[in-house]
Amino acid sequence: MLHPLHSVAAGTRTVLGISFFVLFVAFWAWITLGGHVNRIFLADPLSMLKDGWRLLVEDRFWLDILITIWRVFGGFVLASIVAVPIGIAMGAWKPVEAFLEPFVSFARYLPASAFIPLLILWAGIGELEKLLVIFVGSVFQIILIVAVKVGATRRDLVEAAYTLGATDNGIVKRVIMPANAPEIAETLRLVLGWAWTYVIVAELIGSSSGIGYMIINSQSRLATGQIIFGIIVIGLIGLLSDFAFKALNRWLYPWSLA
Amino acid sequence: MSKLQIEGVSRTFAGVGGGEPVQALQPVDLAVAANDFITILGPSGCGKSTLLRIVAGLEAPSTGRVLLDGKAVTRPGPDRGMVFQSYTLFPWLTVAENIGFGLREQGRPERERNEVVASYIDLVGLRGFENYWPKQLSGGMQQRTAIARALANDPEILLLDEPFGALDNQTRGLMQELLLGIWERRKKTVLFVTHDIEEAIFMASRVIVMSARPGRIKSDVPVDLPHPRHYTLKTSPEFSVLKAQLTEDIRIEAMRTAQGQSVGA
Numbered sequence: 001m002l003h004p005l006h007s008v009a010a011g012t013r014t015v016l017g018i019s020f021f022v023l024f025v026a027f028w029a030w031i032t033l034g035g036h037v038n039r040i041f042l043a044d045p046l047s048m049l050k051d052g053w054r055l056l057v058e059d060r061f062w063l064d065i066l067i068t069i070w071r072v073f074g075g076f077v078l079a080s081i082v083a084v085p086i087g088i089a090m091g092a093w094k095p096v097e098a099f100l101e102p103f104v105s106f107a108r109y110l111p112a113s114a115f116i117p118l119l120i121l122w123a124g125i126g127e128l129e130k131l132l133v134i135f136v137g138s139v140f141q142i143i144l145i146v147a148v149k150v151g152a153t154r155r156d157l158v159e160a161a162y163t164l165g166a167t168d169n170g171i172v173k174r175v176i177m178p179a180n181a182p183e184i185a186e187t188l189r190l191v192l193g194w195a196w197t198y199v200i201v202a203e204l205i206g207s208s209s210g211i212g213y214m215i216i217n218s219q220s221r222l223a224t225g226q227i228i229f230g231i232i233v234i235g236l237i238g239l240l241s242d243f244a245f246k247a248l249n250r251w252l253y254p255w256s257l258a
Numbered sequence: 259m260s261k262l263q264i265e266g267v268s269r270t271f272a273g274v275g276g277g278e279p280v281q282a283l284q285p286v287d288l289a290v291a292a293n294d295f296i297t298i299l300g301p302s303g304c305g306k307s308t309l310l311r312i313v314a315g316l317e318a319p320s321t322g323r324v325l326l327d328g329k330a331v332t333r334p335g336p337d338r339g340m341v342f343q344s345y346t347l348f349p350w351l352t353v354a355e356n357i358g359f360g361l362r363e364q365g366r367p368e369r370e371r372n373e374v375v376a377s378y379i380d381l382v383g384l385r386g387f388e389n390y391w392p393k394q395l396s397g398g399m400q401q402r403t404a405i406a407r408a409l410a411n412d413p414e415i416l417l418l419d420e421p422f423g424a425l426d427n428q429t430r431g432l433m434q435e436l437l438l439g440i441w442e443r444r445k446k447t448v449l450f451v452t453h454d455i456e457e458a459i460f461m462a463s464r465v466i467v468m469s470a471r472p473g474r475i476k477s478d479v480p481v482d483l484p485h486p487r488h489y490t491l492k493t494s495p496e497f498s499v500l501k502a503q504l505t506e507d508i509r510i511e512a513m514r515t516a517q518g519q520s521v522g523a
Contacts, residue, residue: 156342156344156346157346157348159316159334159340159342159346160340160342160346160348160404161348161359161363162315162316162333162334163314163315163316163334163335163336163338163339163340163408163417164336164339164359164360164363164407164408164411165335165336165360165363165364165411166359166360166363167363170363174359174362174363175348178348178350179348179349179350181350253350254391255349255350255351255391255392255393256349256350
């Protein structure tokens with residue numbers, strides 16, 4: 001029945017994927033509704049949905065969702081604009097890499113969340129601080145991954161371009177950049193996923209809006225249904241943005257899949 | 259004056275991890291006349307690809323120099339078109355854009371580019387595939403595109419590094435006829451590296467046989483078979499005589515390579 005690395009039919013794959021969700025929710029319902037855990041610590045699925053609906057309708061939770069989305073994308077776009085050109089420069093020109101790589105490698109291990117107190121001192125508790133947390137958390141990661149991908153550009157393509165009369169400038173613009181564009185887009189998709197964790201941390205501290213704020217606020221009222229609803233919303237938005245990113249990449253770079 | 263002049267070109271690679279430097283190529287002298295089709299035949303690792311890469315300007319010789327039309331080669335350029343053994347079409351460009359890449363890099367206007375590209379698409383028989391991505395093509399079609407891409411710059415010399423090495427036998431035979439047909443019609447100076455004896459004879463007006471590593475020119479065999487050549491030539495008596503002679507030459511070198519490896523290991 002189970003052979004290593006054997007493919008699975010599309011229909012079976014969908015059924016299997018959905019059934020785990022069903023099992024998971026069923027287990028959750030069984031331990032909560034069946035009275036196996038204290039309701040104070042874990043809400044059951046039904047009251048989670050009820051709490052969620054009330055949040056959206058009465059507490060205008062959709063405004064918090066929009067604010068969080070704006071923070072993630074704002075910080076992420078800023079980080080991408082700065083990091084992608086630096087990463088390409090590091091990958092393409094070895095002296096630039098020698099100059100920046102040691103520092104970037106060090107900076108990438110600085111935890112973004114540890115910067116929050118400092119960023120609050122510098123930028124207050126407004127939007128700028130939230131954007132900066134995501135920026136700090138993403139920028140060094142993007143630089144390093146892009147630099148590695150660009151550095152691994154196929155040498156035979158570069159050599160072929162030289163024999164066709166390309167200049168050094170032409171090599172960077174018309175070989176290195178298009179050759180790595182899909183990989184860079186994949187990198188951004190990956191880092192966007194991480195940016196979602198930074199935004200919630202940023203909103204847990206010194207914030208008065210956003211999904212993270214709602215979650216920390218619900219904790220003090222033991223509203224576990226709301227907390228779980230907030231977490232699920234984050235998961236769903238992350239999943240949606242991932243799908244959108246994938247679709248965009250497929251549309252932009254049809255040659256990489258053909 | 260010869261078109262291409264190789265004067266005392268040798269290549270020594272630095273030893274790996276502080277080891278002894280490795281000589282890949284002993285000093286080589288070779289003069290190539292205009293519109294000659296030269297094949298360089300040798301066992302693997304004999305430095306024949308290194309020699310070609312030095313002519314292309316992709317590697318610098320340790321000694322000696324390469325002159326093209328009397329001018330020293332220092333770096334790669336569009337006057338020396340190259341076709342590689344690996345598939346080196348730019349995957350993000352269509353067949354037509356790949357063929358037009360060199361002209362674009364040299365800033366030729368789009369109208370002129372399109373005309374040239376269309377003529378080379380016809381030349382290599384890829385009409386109807388202009389807008390395909392390289393990934394959608396067979397290996398033979400990719401190498402046809404690569405040949406057209408190199409020729410579209412109208413180079414002084416065409417360099418080919420085992421271009422059909424990765425193709426199956428039947429496709430390889432067809433590609434040989436296609437390339438030879440282009441050469442017979444258009445006339446071009448060609449340097450073609452291969453380890454396939456039949457291919458070396460069938461394509462060439464002159465076969466240069468190289469020795470085992472460190473490579474040097476072992477023999478220089480003119481091929482006076484008439485043009486246009488048809489694949490049936492490969493079974494003719496004249497062809498067989500040449501093949502027997504070169505097989506003997508190459509066999510000795512291949513044995514030396516094999517022995518060298520067993521001693522080294």
